[in-house]
Amino acid sequence: MSTPAHAQADPPAEQDESPVRKLFSVAQQVFLIWAFSQLAMKLIAPTKPPTVPSVATPGNDAAQPGEVNPFLLPPVQAYTAWKLGQPLSMHVYFSTSPNGDVFSRQWTSAWREDQDAGLPNFVWENITFGDWKETRVVTYDINLPL
Secondary structure, X not given: OOOOHHHHOOOOOOOOOOHHHHHHHHXXXXXXXXXXXXXXXXXXXXXXXXXXXXXXXXXXXXXXXXXXOHHHOOOOOOOOXXXXXXXXXXXXXXXXOOOOOOOHHHHXXXXXXXXXXXXOEEEEEEEEOOOOOOOOOXXXXXXXXX
């Protein structure tokens, strides 16, 4: 039997989509996934009621959840520890101690050797608090023990 010529021919080749059309369809799918996920999160996720910050008392160190502890916030207004013009003394100690216990030699020198015995210490007296133009200089050559 003879078959018609058009029946034996291959089906016509499908035209390839343009790159712009492919990019648009991918972007459309990404947008739909994002939109559905947002909608699902709003419907499924519980909503939090707005929290009203309350003031903690000084005796109550543990603030309740949602409360703001004002003692952990920066101060609204800072006050100086000393009055302006007050005379002060500054004690300067040099030490090899890693934790800065420069006063321990006053209480424990009876039972241990003082490692900081050769290091200088001095006191600057009559420093006027608030006089920021005052300068003092002391020069030492310090041999730190190893």
